[in-house]
Amino acid sequence: MYKHVSVLLKESIDSLNIKNDGIYVDCTLGGGGHSSEILKQIPKGHLYCFDQDDYAIEVASVKLSKISDNFTIIKSNFANIKEELEDLGVMKVDGILYDLGVSSFHFDIPERGFSYHSDALLDMRMDQTQQISALTVINQYSLNELTTVFSKYGEITYPKRLAVAVIKARDEKVINTTQEFVDIILDATPAAVRKKGHPAKKVFQAIRIAVNDELEVLKKSLESSLSILNQKGRIVIISFHSLEDRIAKRAFNNAVKVDIPRGLPIKDSDIPREFIKITRKPVTPTDDETTENVRARSAKMRVIEKL
Numbered sequence: 001m002y003k004h005v006s007v008l009l010k011e012s013i014d015s016l017n018i019k020n021d022g023i024y025v026d027c028t029l030g031g032g033g034h035s036s037e038i039l040k041q042i043p044k045g046h047l048y049c050f051d052q053d054d055y056a057i058e059v060a061s062v063k064l065s066k067i068s069d070n071f072t073i074i075k076s077n078f079a080n081i082k083e084e085l086e087d088l089g090v091m092k093v094d095g096i097l098y099d100l101g102v103s104s105f106h107f108d109i110p111e112r113g114f115s116y117h118s119d120a121l122l123d124m125r126m127d128q129t130q131q132i133s134a135l136t137v138i139n140q141y142s143l144n145e146l147t148t149v150f151s152k153y154g155e156i157t158y159p160k161r162l163a164v165a166v167i168k169a170r171d172e173k174v175i176n177t178t179q180e181f182v183d184i185i186l187d188a189t190p191a192a193v194r195k196k197g198h199p200a201k202k203v204f205q206a207i208r209i210a211v212n213d214e215l216e217v218l219k220k221s222l223e224s225s226l227s228i229l230n231q232k233g234r235i236v237i238i239s240f241h242s243l244e245d246r247i248a249k250r251a252f253n254n255a256v257k258v259d260i261p262r263g264l265p266i267k268d269s270d271i272p273r274e275f276i277k278i279t280r281k282p283v284t285p286t287d288d289e290t291t292e293n294v295r296a297r298s299a300k301m302r303v304i305e306k307l
């Protein structure tokens with residue numbers, strides 16, 4: 001059994017403003033920490049939980065069943081939120097939660113290939129039925145594609161140098177394992193960068209984002225989520241790096257924007273808005289939480305409400 005400590009638990013659940021007969025969606029079930037808290041507060045409502053990982057679903061469903069049976073687990077990418085809910089006859093919901101990224105077990109189970117600390121086959125798929133894995137990205141992407149992945153998803157400052165090193169290594173032999181990849185990263189990293197922490201951290205992040213197409217699915221999902229909220233319904237999103245936070249920030253900024261036709265004597269405040277941002281600045285964990293849980297250090301939470 002694995003342990004995943006939920007981040008910003010109280011803050012996120014309070015921010016959902018839960019009604020006891022409401023319909024809620026947890027887009028990232030994981031270990032079921034957030035879902036459990038929602039479920040406890042909706043004796044007359046229903047919770048729909050998404051995860052694309054079979055192991056997360058297996059573990060969390062046991063946990064949730066001990067609370068009540070007012071929940072449905074959907075094994076699907078949260079990019080499909082609207083379609084999947086429509087298939088179940090659910091057109092509108094009262095709150096949606098995202099706690100992005102991977103669960104602790106993804107790193108703790110070496111065979112999942114997410115951790116640069118263990119040695120395992122390169123994998124990094126959350127959905128293990130998906131074809132593309134880290135093996136595919138590292139061994140088949142072109143020089144340009146790898147350079148883009150490293151710079152865009154890992155914000156690596158020497159992306160081409162690293163991509164060239166990967167191509168050179170795989171020309172000799174397929175790169176199969178996490179440690180083979182770590183060695184290539186260490187060799188290609190300038191000494192000055194190596195002093196700033198383990199260089200594989202950001203490179204693994206970049207590959208993981210590419211394998212799971214994390215940024216594109218988030219954009220698609222947020223667009224759908226905004227369109228299925230009931231009045232007073234809220235979206236709460238917890239992100240763990242600037243790329244995700246930027247997408248949330250942009251989606252919420254666009255949602256609250258009003259277009260004033262040019263030349264009309266109307267003030268911005270005169271136009272009825274569809275959404276309002278509940279958090280002007282992202283909420284971050286307390287010092288106590290980050291001391292207890294290192295994973296919480298980079299967390300940022302944003303909340304929006306439909307008017």
Ligand SMILES: C[S@@+](CC[C@H](N)C(=O)[O-])C[C@H]1O[C@@H](n2cnc3c(N)ncnc32)[C@H](O)[C@@H]1O
Pocket residue numbers: 004005006007027028029030031032033034035050051052053056076077078079099100101102103126217
């Ligand atoms: C950080 S964990 C969630 C932890 C959970 N909130 C808790 O308290 O236990 C994120 C979970 O979301 C899942 N996930 C990430 N991206 C997803 C996506 N695009 N579609 C479906 N599930 C996703 C992962 O498999 C993982 O189990």
